[in-house]
Structures are given as structure tokens and as C-alpha cells.
Amino acid sequence: MTTWPTGAGHPAHSPHLRVDLRVLLLAGPEGDSTTTGWEEALRRTGTPYDLRRPTPETPLTDADLVHAADVRHGRYQAVVAGTDTSTFWDSLPALAAYRRRFGVRLLAAYEFPRAVAGLAEPVGTDTEGLTARVTAAGRAAFGYLRGEFTIGAGGFGYLTRVEDPALFTTYVETAEGNPLLGVVERDGLEDLLVLLDHDQWMLHGLLLAPGLLAWVTRGCHLGLTRYSFACHIDDVFLANTLARDGEFPEDGSAPTVRMSPADVEAVLAWQERHGFVLDLAYNGTGAGDGDPLTEVLLHHRGAFRWINHTWSHRHLGLVADPGATGGLRWVDAALLTEEIVRNREWARAAGIDVSPHVLVTGAHSGLDNPNLPTALRAAGISVIAADASHPSPGPALGPATTVPRHPTNVYTHVSSWPEQLADYNRQYAGEGVTAGTPEEFLAAETAIVLRHVLGNDPSPTFAHQSNLTGDRLALALVERVLQGCARLLGDSTPLRSPSMDAVAEELRRRRRWNAALADGVVEAVLHGGVLHLRTGVHLEVPLTAPAGSEVLGPGGGHRFGEDYAGAVSGWQPVPAGELLRIGLPVGAAA
Numbered sequence: 001m002t003t004w005p006t007g008a009g010h011p012a013h014s015p016h017l018r019v020d021l022r023v024l025l026l027a028g029p030e031g032d033s034t035t036t037g038w039e040e041a042l043r044r045t046g047t048p049y050d051l052r053r054p055t056p057e058t059p060l061t062d063a064d065l066v067h068a069a070d071v072r073h074g075r076y077q078a079v080v081a082g083t084d085t086s087t088f089w090d091s092l093p094a095l096a097a098y099r100r101r102f103g104v105r106l107l108a109a110y111e112f113p114r115a116v117a118g119l120a121e122p123v124g125t126d127t128e129g130l131t132a133r134v135t136a137a138g139r140a141a142f143g144y145l146r147g148e149f150t151i152g153a154g155g156f157g158y159l160t161r162v163e164d165p166a167l168f169t170t171y172v173e174t175a176e177g178n179p180l181l182g183v184v185e186r187d188g189l190e191d192l193l194v195l196l197d198h199d200q201w202m203l204h205g206l207l208l209a210p211g212l213l214a215w216v217t218r219g220c221h222l223g224l225t226r227y228s229f230a231c232h233i234d235d236v237f238l239a240n241t242l243a244r245d246g247e248f249p250e251d252g253s254a255p256t257v258r259m260s261p262a263d264v265e266a267v268l269a270w271q272e273r274h275g276f277v278l279d280l281a282y283n284g285t286g287a288g289d290g291d292p293l294t295e296v297l298l299h300h301r302g303a304f305r306w307i308n309h310t311w312s313h314r315h316l317g318l319v320a321d322p323g324a325t326g327g328l329r330w331v332d333a334a335l336l337t338e339e340i341v342r343n344r345e346w347a348r349a350a351g352i353d354v355s356p357h358v359l360v361t362g363a364h365s366g367l368d369n370p371n372l373p374t375a376l377r378a379a380g381i382s383v384i385a386a387d388a389s390h391p392s393p394g395p396a397l398g399p400a401t402t403v404p405r406h407p408t409n410v411y412t413h414v415s416s417w418p419e420q421l422a423d424y425n426r427q428y429a430g431e432g433v434t435a436g437t438p439e440e441f442l443a444a445e446t447a448i449v450l451r452h453v454l455g456n457d458p459s460p461t462f463a464h465q466s467n468l469t470g471d472r473l474a475l476a477l478v479e480r481v482l483q484g485c486a487r488l489l490g491d492s493t494p495l496r497s498p499s500m501d502a503v504a505e506e507l508r509r510r511r512r513w514n515a516a517l518a519d520g521v522v523e524a525v526l527h528g529g530v531l532h533l534r535t536g537v538h539l540e541v542p543l544t545a546p547a548g549s550e551v552l553g554p555g556g557g558h559r560f561g562e563d564y565a566g567a568v569s570g571w572q573p574v575p576a577g578e579l580l581r582i583g584l585p586v587g588a589a590a
């Protein structure tokens with residue numbers, strides 16, 4: 001994805017000019033979904049930007065684009081237009097002059113095809129279900145993709161033809177050869193035109209965003225993307241209650257289901273086949289001597305990652321207490337602590353390697369319990385799970401970083417496809433959503449999970465041990481997610497499966513980074529082919545750069561970052577107040 005086709009003569013490498021690592025996002029006066037999508041994309045990547053809505057009365061001027069104190073210092077390394085560039089007609093002359101001077105590219109994120117760009121009048125606008133493919137020219141920007149993807153529901157775009165191939169170079173096209181996005185070079189300006197509607201809800205928008213951002217920033221920007229997916233299986237060693245026609249009879253006659261040794265063997269074989277490891281959130285109270293499930297899981301304990309799900313899975317929030325005011329009281333800190341510690345001690349005694357400071361409470365209960373922070377401190381917990389579909393309890397609970405986990409529509413109380421589909425259709429009947437077959441259900445559910453994965457969201461997904469029994473619905477879903485990623489992402493872009501510790505660390509870094517950006521303590525300036533980073537506080541800075549970039553110093557003399565998606569990226573520590581320099585490869589091939 002190296003997009004640094006600049007050479008030493010390019011303004012970006014000029015010793016006389018400097019430019020901030022910051023994106024200018026231009027929006028129409030009303031707001032539009034492409035702009036909103038790009039705000040989302042920049043936020044989830046960690047890339048700083050300014051949103052401007054120029055009007056004929058308030059067009060962009062030099063003062064908006066260049067630092068007043070130093071006319072050789074540009075404020076933006078890249079410009080993204082979230083709506084057709086004709087909207088900013090009155091700002092274009094000042095923008096063009098700035099861009100020529102500082103060598104700044106423009107991403108026209110939703111542009112109407114025009115003859116001036118070498119394109120014909122559009123012949124259609126319905127792109128739903130079309131196959132899009134990256135061209136040979138597009139590999140430089142989109143080499144992190146496998147090369148083909150389908151445009152999903154609601155797809156809208158301008159289907160056109162290239163009239164002047166000397167002017168318009170297609171990067172992505174339909175199977176019929178209609179350009180969907182491509183680059184126009186004219187009058188010393190480089191524009192990438194996207195003719196396809198995209199936002200943060202459309203998978204193709206999520207897929208294309210990192211490549212578009214890399215192109216418009218010439219491969220060097222603050223922020224980074226890692227595709228992550230982990231699946232937690234809760235309630236291991238316990239049994240889950242199955243519903244009867246979506247109901248749980250009051251008399252407790254509903255059947256329960258618990259994994260069998262055969263289920264464990266099937267899961268192990270599945271893990272082996274797919275090179276994927278599940279996280280088991282266990283409750284030690286359900287294990288026992290002579291229990292065949294306990295025996296087989298302990299025998300294969302090293303094949304899984306394990307998470308403390310409390311000893312008994314009891315509710316940890318408000319509980320009935322006839323003696324208390326209102327008949328309710330909070331579970332006290334001593335019992336909370338015992339639930340955590342006892343389960344951890346059990347695992348240790350059983351030889352299970354469980355991260356000592358990670359906790360998922362039963363049904364995410366107790367997060368509102370005022371006694372919880374005390375218990376977390378006493379038990380040494382620093383990472384706690386929350387349900388991503390509920391209002392967030394905040395970034396931290398006492399000493400613990402909150403990690404939101406995504407639920408799925410694979411229900412706790414089902415273990416077979418007929419039960420799953422019947423309940424799903426009951427649940428969504430009012431919204432007109434139905435799934436007649438497992439295939440239809442999996443397609444819809446996989447799209448939801450892929451939206452998290454492709455949206456740079458490190459949060460894990462969770463299901464229950466019941467979903468590893470019967471038709472093993474959780475495996476069917478995870479398999480489809482893995483296949484989806486393999487079909488969409490290229491070999492240089494492996495899917496990561498971070499542990500809860502790693503997710504928490506990623507979320508902490510992102511929060512610190514966003515806070516530092518909001519506080520305005522980050523200085524990132526490109527000057528003479530060298531990135532100069534300075535922060536007011538000790539900070540890890542998320543950065544994506546062309547392959548071959550080097551940390552020059554202080555403490556440098558080594559390659560920057562980790563190879564990912566055809567570039568190098570990573571969290572670069574920058575000591576408070578020090579100037580860290582990163583050298584970008586000069587004239588690297590496009």
C-alpha cells in the first residue's frame with residue numbers, strides 16, 4: 001500500500017515546507033452521510049481532523065489552510081470532501097493553490113462523474129449486489145484487500161465509463177468495467193474520485209476506508225487499523241435453560257443443556273481446522289470430580305483461552321432482602337470478592353492458565369453495584385466486561401478498564417437451528433426481518449459481526465456454551481466470520497484474535513490518545529521527509545507509515561512499526577516533551 005510516489009523533489013520532502021499530520025474534512029452546509037461516515041472512519045482510526053462547511057459567504061481562505069505565524073507551514077496533509085466538490089465551488093481556488101504548494105491530495109469521497117475528469121455521463125445508479133474488483137493500478141492503494149467484494153444492500157453509485165484513460169485511472173471497477181473509484185491527475189493536482197456511495201454502515205465503505213485514507217495521506221497518517229475478532233463462550237461447566245416456543249415455563253419444567261465431551265471434541269477439531277481459539281468464560285461451581293465434561297475440558301485446557309466468569313454466576317447487583325429498605329440491597333463487597341477469587345483459585349488448582357485480572361460477571365451483572373470497585377480492587381481485577389448493546393457503564397469501573405462485548409442473535413436458550421430460527425423470527429417479526437434458513441440467518445448475522453471487525457473495533461463477540469451443543473450454532477457463525485474475512489482481506493492483512501488483556505490495553509491506548517488529541521498536546525509535523533512527533537505528556541502515538549520508515553531518534557536507528565496491510569503501523573512511544581523523528585522512505589515506488 002506504499003503510496004509515496006514522490007521522490008526527493010516533491011513538496012512533502014522539501015526542506016522549505018512543513019505540514020501538519022491532520023486531515024481537512026469538507027462537508028456540505030446540510031451535512032451528509034458520506035461526511036458522517038468519514039468522521040466515523042477518522043475517529044475509529046485515531047486520525048485527527050477538522051470538519052469545515054465552507055459556504056459562498058464563508059469560503060476557505062489561506063488563513064484556514066496555512067499557519068499565520070509561518071506561511072511555509074501547512075495545517076493539513078490531506079483533504080477529504082464528504083460531498084461533491086462542486087458544493088465548495090467558492091473555496092476551490094484557495095484550496096488548489098494550497099494543495100499545489102504543499103503537494104496535498106484530495107479524496108472526493110462522493111463525486112458525480114464529469115467530462116473534466118475523463119468520465120462519461122452516468123448510465124445507472126443501482127450498484128446493489130454488483131461485484132467490485134481492484135484493478136492492477138488500484139493494488140498500490142488497496143493491496144491489503146483480497147481484490148474482490150460485493151456491494152451490499154442499499155448500494156447506490158454512479159455507473160459510468162472512462163472516456164479519457166489518459167486522465168482517469170481506475171482503481172476499483174465493476175465486473176462489467178464501470179469505474180467505481182479512480183485517480184485524476186491534472187494541473188499539478190491529484191484527486192481520487194469515489195463514484196460509489198459509502199458510509200460507516202456499509203461493509204464496502206469500511207473495507208475501502210483504510211486504503212482511501214492511506215492514498216490521500218500518501219501512506220503516512222496518525223492512527224492505525226487492525227482487524228480483530230475474538231469469540232467468548234460464556235457459562236462453561238454450567239447448563240443453560242432452553243426456551244419452549246420462546247417461553248420459560250414458571251414451573252421450571254424447561255429443559256437445560258450442557259456441553260458433552262463429544263461437543264468438546266467437535267470444538268477442538270473445529271478449532272484445529274480453522275486455526276482459531278475460543279475464549280471460555282467458565283464458572284468453577286459447575287465443574288466436579290468424575291464429571292466427564294470437566295475431565296475432557298481439563299485434559300484439553302491448553303487448547304483454549306480461559307476467562308473468569310465468577311464462581312457461581314450469581315446475580316451481583318440488587319438482591320432481595322426483606323430486612324432492607326425497599327426490600328432490596330446490593331450484594332456486598334465480601335461476596336463479590338469471593339465470587340471472583342474462588343473461581344480463579346479453582347482454575348489455578350486445576351492447572352488452567354487464566355489471566356488473573358480479567359473478569360466477566362454473570363450476565364454482566366453488578367456493574368452498577370457501588371460495592372464493585374472495592375471488590376475489584378481487593379481481587380486485583382483490572383479488566384471487566386460490559387455488554388456493548390447496553391448503555392456503557394463508562395470507560396472504567398474502579399480499577400478496571402471496561403471492555404464492551406458484542407452479543408449476537410445466537411440465543412443463549414437455543415441449541416438447534418429450528419429453535420434458533422423460530423425465536424429469531426418471533427423476535428424480529430415487528431421489524432419485517434425474517435430468516436427462513438440457517439444460511440439467511442448466518443448471512444445477516446455475519447454482516448453484523450463483520451461491521452465490527454472491519455470497523456477497527458477490537459471488542460470481542462460472545463455466545464454461550466449452549467451454542468456449542470446440538471447444531472453448534474456459535475461455530476457456524478464464527479466460521480462464516482472467518483470465511484468472510486479471508487474472502488475480503490489479503491494475505492498481508494491477517495485477522496487478529498486479541499485476548500481480553502490485549503483488548504483492554506488497546507482501549508486504554510485509544511482513550512489516552514483521544515484525550516491527548518482533545519487536549520491539543522500532540523504535535524506531528526512532516527518536514528523534509530521526516531515526521532517530527534512531540535507530545536506534552538508521555539504518550540503512545542498510533543501511526544501508519546510507508547514500509548521502510550525508520551525511527552531516527554532519540555533512541556532510534558531501527559525500523560518503525562509492524563508490517564500490516566502493506567504498510568507499517570503501530571503505537572509509537574513518545575517521551576513527554578521530547579522530539580521523536582521518523583524518517584520516511586524517499587521516493588518509494590507507488
Ligand SMILES: [Zn+2]
Nearest residue numbers: 234235362363
Ligand atoms: Zn454467563
